[in-house]
Amino acid sequence: MAEQKNPQAQPELSLSEQTRIRREKLTNLQAEGQNPFVITRFDWDATSQQIKDNFDAMEGKPVKVAGRLMSKRGMGKVSFCDLQDRDGRIQLYARQDEMDEEVYKKFKKFDIGDIVGVEGEAFRTQRGEMSVRAHNITLLSKSLLPLPEKFHGLQDKELRFRQRYVDLMVNPEVKKNFVIRSQFIKFMRNYLDNMGYMEVETPVLNTIAGGAAARPFITHHNTLDIDMYMRIATELPLKRLIVGGMDRVYEIGRIFRNEGMDPKHNPEFTTVEMYQAYADFHTMMDIAEGILAGAAKEINGSYQVEWMGEQIDLTPGWRRLTMVDAVKEYVGVDFGTITDDAEAVAAAKAVGVELADAAEKTWGNALYACFDQKVEEKLIQPTFITMYPVEVSPLTKRSPADPRLTERFELFICHSELANAYSELNDPIDQRQRFEKQVEQRERGDDETEMLDEDFLTAMEYGMPPTGGMGMGIDRCVMLLTGADTIREVILFPTMKPLDN
Template identity: 55%
Template sequence: MAEERVQTEQDINELLKVKRAKLAELQENGKDPFQIMKYHVTNHSSDIKNQFEEFEGKVVSIAGRIMSKRVMGKASFCNIRDIGGDIQAYVKRDEVGEEPYAEFKKYDIGDIIGIEGEVFKTHTGEVSVKATKIVLLTKSLQILPEKFHGLKDTDTRYRQRYVDLIVNPEVRDTFIKRSHIIREIRNYLDSKEFIEVETPVLVPNAGGAAAKPFNTHHNALDEDLHLRISLELYLKRLIVGGLERVYEIGRVFRNEGLSVRHNPEFTLLELYQAYTDYYGMMDLVEELFRTVAQKVLGTTTITYDDVEIDLSKPFERLTMVEAVKKYAGVDFEQVPDEAAAKALAKEHHIEYEDRHKRGDIINLFFEEYVEEHLIQPTFIMDHPVEISPLASRKPSNPDYTERFELFITKREMANAFSELNDPLDQRGRFEAQEALRAAGDEEANQMDEDFLTALEYGMPPTGGIGIGIDRFVMLLTNSQAIRDVLLFPTMKSLN
């Protein structure tokens, strides 16, 4: 096996040398492809193939990477891949000329070429371009993965995403679809008169979520700063300032582990709307998911991991206490205090910490018994106040908040509140969070005096929501891991 591996490495090194020798020969002959600064492309492969009747007999100019090649004496075929997909080119010596044809025969898989020619169909019915002119635009000095096995190793795919995009068309399709999803989110919110804004990434206080931040230091100010973990607190300041509907789509950073659902940096949408509540946010997010799916996929019925998800039906609504009762058989309406809640946790073998209150125990039951059942779109409402430091209390029951999370395919897709606008209550919540930090909880929120000052000026009744863009893209592209929808996911260094 060792000899076979060495032989393979030797073969690869020889192929790399041949590629560089070909480049050197081109340069010596005054035909350096890296000196070609531009090439006029008239059409992409998808346009030509999808609208063949319009293009048949017309001259087009295409450019792309050679993915396969068959040389047959005086005529050859090659397969060109561009942003639209693949298309066949027919290259005949008598059409392009003897010298250009001789040069074409030396081109390698992976080289980028430009072809001008007439659109036609071969006798087998394949849409093709009959070349009249051909030019080498870029000489590839590396070797693409073997055609039939492709690039399968996931670690290599994520580290060398550029190769993954070249050889795996379905990967390229996922990221094109991601772009379309974000575009349609913007279109939807813009149509609802939301204003897109940008807020700081480097912040003195990383609040708005339960997460551990990344820390850095600004030399000129001689101050410690953090990468934001949320967009919330700055967007709420803008609501105070009179911008009644705002949203931001941006990167946030959380110093946490890696998993199929988590990456330390990810894309978050947060939006805030004055004069509405969490019921208004439920209506908005339900319509948003339905609209984006229809615009991007052409349907509101999607398949994820072989399960059909129907976004057209009204999303189910359950309070967290109702959901725990339904799936765990425990009714927390009959659990009066923290001691009784902890006794139930012990009885059900649920681990908890001394600092946990009754509301924390409810959430632990929810995570243990409920989440795995939430496959179809479901709003989980009315979270305990202990786990919702920025949400308004329910007037009818101040132990709970006007908050919901949207779950689809067992995953949290959105988190929303009737936003807390009482500065005195908010100060008390921050103080409770500070106590948790002092007890060792690195994910607890910190006191934010400027945010409290903003609330003291007066924030109108407001609904707010956060949506993980990456998980939304996973849902609409049937991707099982978050790394499959991140162009360059966080990876451990090979050094």
């Protein structure tokens, strides 16, 4: 029997009329004692992909499948439907004389979007399409709202992100991003576990927001009558564990920052932070490269990825470039030959980089501003930018060769930062002084600077070993691996502005 198309176009009903009809159908079913919502389980034994992958062995054999009806064709004595389950879609073939007459009659009233359980057998139609010949179809859940129009689907991005459940139903390719996300996190866990790291959990609510330069979300604990902060990083608790003797730790978790939203930023996002005693930032570079390159090869089968219109080569052996050398190469200013703050500020100004705050007019801030404004946008292929000024690295160990700089790197791919790592500062006296400078900035109105964490300083005074630490943005790593152009495509439920009532 060849697949049939509906010979006559049906008059288009309004959304409200379609909804009314579906509710009437439910009411009638319930009145007949056939309420689909009382069914508690359906023991399926195959998915659409399992049937297709093993069709030669399964052809003619009994199968039970379950999923959502995505289309209906025919509906005379022979009907064709597309059933969508967790793996994909498979065609259903239903013939009146091969089913109980009452079952087929009820099935004809099912709507697109209804969830059904099907008992039948795997077979191939005359056109060669792998299908399930239905012997019994059970309505497991009634869809009271119609799915988006067949040919245009759900294309409005705002609506897609607000109603991800519908997005996943009608745009099955969207699920691939989240499969890759899950695979990436699994790969990363295995990578770190195999290196002897231990996964831990640290508090989301804290009395001090520390570990990053960011504006926190503030809440209030009623019993203690104190304000508390959603964490902006996991760094300081994890370093406390290093002090306590847990030499290799990592945490994958949600971070919350009360900042703007754009294609690369969401107020809540996911990071992995890791700390390894007796290691430095070079160790962290190797780990970052190993995780991202290894994940690309295992998940996508290649070191080559396309992201934001660029062909990116993740083959190991990524470029490592100091910030001084990067500014010299891309901007033409050699801060390595400049020793005076005023000269550095003047050199920055000469290339169009202004430092407004008098307290920020230092060699280090001038170097960083030139990099931030003139270089970052030019970094396409994987590049580790190393040796950051101490002014912008309050938790990082100074360079023995130049105390104005720190042993820090950020990883840039396609002008996006994907990782940030240090040879961690373990001098409690130096750490206190840097915290105090951050407090001074905070008092001048910069509410994104570090708060002074006395307990963390106490921990450091007990002695912290030389340590390498790194944070990676999981969402951006997944964007890279999937080619997504916005972070909202890789977060299942991104933050959205409420709709006007």
